[in-house]
Amino acid sequence: MLYPIENKVREVKNLSGIWKFKLDEKNVGMEEKWFEAPLEDWIPMAVPASYNDLLTDSNCKEHVGYVWYEKEFIIPNSWDGKRIVLRFGSATHHAYVYVDGKQVAYHKGGFLPFEVDITEMMEKSTLENHRLTVALSNVLDWTCIPCGEVISKEGDGYPDGFHFQETYFDFYNYSGIHRPVKIYTTPKTYMEDIVIQTKVEGLNSNCPEGRLLTMEDYKKVERATLPTADSAVVKVKIQSTDSVKAVMVLDETEAVIAMETCFRCTETDGKRNYEAELKLENPTLWNPGAAYLYTLRVEGESDVYSETFGIREIETTENRFLINGRPFYFKGFGRHEDSEIHGKGLDDALNIRDFNLLKWIGANSFRTSHYPYSEEHMMLADREGLVVIDEVPAVGMCFWDGQQVFGGNRVNEETLKHHLDTLQEVYERDKNHPSVVMWSVANEAATHEEGAVPYFEKVIQRMKELDDTRPVTMVHTTGADGDKVSQWLDVICVNRYYAWYTDHSHLEVIGLQLEKEMRRWHEKYHKPVILSEYGADTIAGYHKLPAVAFTEEFQCEYLNEFHKKFDQLDFMIGEHVWAYCDFQTKQGLNRVDGNKKGVFTRNRQPKMAAYELRKRWK
Ligand code: GCB
Numbered sequence: 001m002l003y004p005i006e007n008k009v010r011e012v013k014n015l016s017g018i019w020k021f022k023l024d025e026k027n028v029g030m031e032e033k034w035f036e037a038p039l040e041d042w043i044p045m046a047v048p049a050s051y052n053d054l055l056t057d058s059n060c061k062e063h064v065g066y067v068w069y070e071k072e073f074i075i076p077n078s079w080d081g082k083r084i085v086l087r088f089g090s091a092t093h094h095a096y097v098y099v100d101g102k103q104v105a106y107h108k109g110g111f112l113p114f115e116v117d118i119t120e121m122m123e124k125s126t127l128e129n130h131r132l133t134v135a136l137s138n139v140l141d142w143t144c145i146p147c148g149e150v151i152s153k154e155g156d157g158y159p160d161g162f163h164f165q166e167t168y169f170d171f172y173n174y175s176g177i178h179r180p181v182k183i184y185t186t187p188k189t190y191m192e193d194i195v196i197q198t199k200v201e202g203l204n205s206n207c208p209e210g211r212l213l214t215m216e217d218y219k220k221v222e223r224a225t226l227p228t229a230d231s232a233v234v235k236v237k238i239q240s241t242d243s244v245k246a247v248m249v250l251d252e253t254e255a256v257i258a259m260e261t262c263f264r265c266t267e268t269d270g271k272r273n274y275e276a277e278l279k280l281e282n283p284t285l286w287n288p289g290a291a292y293l294y295t296l297r298v299e300g301e302s303d304v305y306s307e308t309f310g311i312r313e314i315e316t317t318e319n320r321f322l323i324n325g326r327p328f329y330f331k332g333f334g335r336h337e338d339s340e341i342h343g344k345g346l347d348d349a350l351n352i353r354d355f356n357l358l359k360w361i362g363a364n365s366f367r368t369s370h371y372p373y374s375e376e377h378m379m380l381a382d383r384e385g386l387v388v389i390d391e392v393p394a395v396g397m398c399f400w401d402g403q404q405v406f407g408g409n410r411v412n413e414e415t416l417k418h419h420l421d422t423l424q425e426v427y428e429r430d431k432n433h434p435s436v437v438m439w440s441v442a443n444e445a446a447t448h449e450e451g452a453v454p455y456f457e458k459v460i461q462r463m464k465e466l467d468d469t470r471p472v473t474m475v476h477t478t479g480a481d482g483d484k485v486s487q488w489l490d491v492i493c494v495n496r497y498y499a500w501y502t503d504h505s506h507l508e509v510i511g512l513q514l515e516k517e518m519r520r521w522h523e524k525y526h527k528p529v530i531l532s533e534y535g536a537d538t539i540a541g542y543h544k545l546p547a548v549a550f551t552e553e554f555q556c557e558y559l560n561e562f563h564k565k566f567d568q569l570d571f572m573i574g575e576h577v578w579a580y581c582d583f584q585t586k587q588g589l590n591r592v593d594g595n596k597k598g599v600f601t602r603n604r605q606p607k608m609a610a611y612e613l614r615k616r617w618k
Pocket of ligand 1: 170171370444533595597
């Protein structure tokens, strides 16, 4: 799916701003067809944003079910004769979209874009002002990813109609139109999709010889001259209803450095598929921390589209993750799209602050735990040279009370279908981002269950069918002995909280338990291992000597125990601290206004551990 861009033949109207909003307190709006007429008794609401923290009433904040959004828009006369598309960056989680009272789209899944062609409707309409209505439901059940369940309780001690949304994941179920809504035009014949894959020839990784174990060893690799290549082949596939005339590659100075006007063209269902290969001599590679972005410009009879891309090679071995032939050690975080007031709403200022902090601390990577982040976020990662493990929202497929998740009446065929659809959507959205070096198909699923085996075989296989250029991982909570699915993965990611959720505060167990367990993973699968989460809740400004749990001193000592051991294990290829920032969760006995494992506060200021990490990583 292409991102909406503006150029000489395409225009974009951004509908961000204040919309009309109405809480469907009794969830009757669908039955009463609220979409047929302008909303009554509405209140103003910001888009993009989560609505939850903008309201003052806890019933609204915690509402389970529908809310309604409405916005008027105008299609200018200058758009006559153009194709018109309505596009949502994301809407969480089920969106029913109506234009002038007629349903035009439905989308399930709160973290990915969807769009609908409204050309015909606009051409037939005599209205000057159009009404866009969105009925949005935040209900999560076992057919959704993330999984959830609405719990109702009756009888003694419970008021009538008592119910709440149960979730099996540790972030607040923020809801709303989280990313921009845009209306864009293309010519009537247009480029529908572009896939760019690159292959490097004559790669010189310039990698200094020597052992690779400690952070210092890896730093030597980082400081060496950047990898180079003699040439690169840029393979382009274009799906288009327009006839493609030329494909060219521009460098960062906007000079055209390669061009092709001859294509292999096949036709299916009225859509033409064009394929071309362009050769670049002495390309500048996209490297972590040293990004270089080329632009692919596709010119058709009527349409034009430009997409940025980077040239880089990825490979995994038994104990290495190679980017451009050079061993890469993941330093960084699991994160969330989360902030005060905005919730999960796109906030460009926040994203800029985040990337500056990531660079300041010396992080070279992050995981989009536990769902795909905004397209705008991914573009920044490409530009800033941050390496991304791109995760789909398959979180909450684990129970702590031993109940079966897979193969029973919880995760079911419908969940699998939605999971596979989501893989396809995330691939289609993110395939051309050089920053994306690996897909994560789930976080902490019950992979010890028999039922997880056929499920994840299909999930992992599908991801590999979609993309054979990137490794696939999933993030584990299950132990190596119990796990039944990692034979299909390329990299093992494990989350561990020794001395926090187990043996609380006993830092002395960390090194021993970590080594024993990580060795077990590596012996069983012979694949490189990343500790994808480790961390301790820390109250900013809380200090004690000697350190005790929840103090800033304790967080430093805690992380340090892990680091000492990482530096002794050759097959460990990365450390992602949990978490980048404090973030909001549902209310719970061990969550005082959210999860406090952040190395930065929710307001993006450093705790003491940030300086410690900076010393280690920089
Ligand atoms: C985990 C989860 C993450 C939680 C974290 C914690 O294993 O993957 O979503 O927030 O633990 O802090 O408990």
